[in-house]
Amino acid sequence: MSKIIWVALIILIFSMSAIFITFQHGDDGYLDSLIVSVALSIPLFIAFTFLVIICRTSVKISHAVIGKIAIGVYLSIALLYVFWNGLMLIDVLQKDGLGLTQGYSGLILWFGSIKAAVIGIFAGIVFHVLTKIYQRVVSTD
Numbered sequence: 001m002s003k004i005i006w007v008a009l010i011i012l013i014f015s016m017s018a019i020f021i022t023f024q025h026g027d028d029g030y031l032d033s034l035i036v037s038v039a040l041s042i043p044l045f046i047a048f049t050f051l052v053i054i055c056r057t058s059v060k061i062s063h064a065v066i067g068k069i070a071i072g073v074y075l076s077i078a079l080l081y082v083f084w085n086g087l088m089l090i091d092v093l094q095k096d097g098l099g100l101t102q103g104y105s106g107l108i109l110w111f112g113s114i115k116a117a118v119i120g121i122f123a124g125i126v127f128h129v130l131t132k133i134y135q136r137v138v139s140t141d
Contacts, residue, residue: 002055004051004055004071005051005052005055008048008051008052008074008078009048011078011081011082012041012044012045012048012078014082015041015044015078015081015082015085016037016038016041016044017037018082018085018086018088018089019033019036019037019040019041019085019088019105020033020034020036020037021089022085022088022089022092022098023036023037023098025092025093025096025097025098039106040105040106040109040110041081041109042110043077043109043110043113043114043117044077044078044081044113047073047074047077047078047113047117048074050070050073050074051070051071051073051074054066054067054069054070055067055070055071064128065124065125065128068124068125068127068128068131069120069121069124069125069128070124071124072119072120072121072122072123072124072125072127073116073117073120073121073124074120075120075123076116076117076119076120076123077113077116077117077120079116080109080112080113080116081109084105084108084109084112088105
């Protein structure tokens with residue numbers, strides 16, 4: 001596996017761990033916390049699967065723009081997950097328990113992932129265009 005996929009897997013595991021630890025501070029058991037962490041991480045799983053499929057060597061070389069879009073989508077969704085789950089974990093650790101704000105996590109992570117994916121698509125396309133422009137400038141010099 002490529003380095004990109006390993007880094008994406010580490011981010012996925014960190015995000016799910018943060019969700020699991022957050023919901024462990026509530027009255028839920030281990031199984032309930034695990035189910036919640038998997039359910040809330042479905043958009044990140046989908047983006048990770050898309051990244052793994054696209055960033056294989058053969059696909060990445062023949063479809064450069066799709067590879068950059070896959071990386072952009074995953075990074076934007078992963079940033080949402082890492083920041084939101086990190087802030088939730090800090091909030092729960094400071095208050096020593098779950099509050100009403102953790103109830104909105106599903107809405108924020110699921111619907112926020114859609115917005116983050118659109119931003120990631122745009123960022124991937126812009127990054128692809130900028131690298132093409134840079135390659136043309138460097139090759140003419």
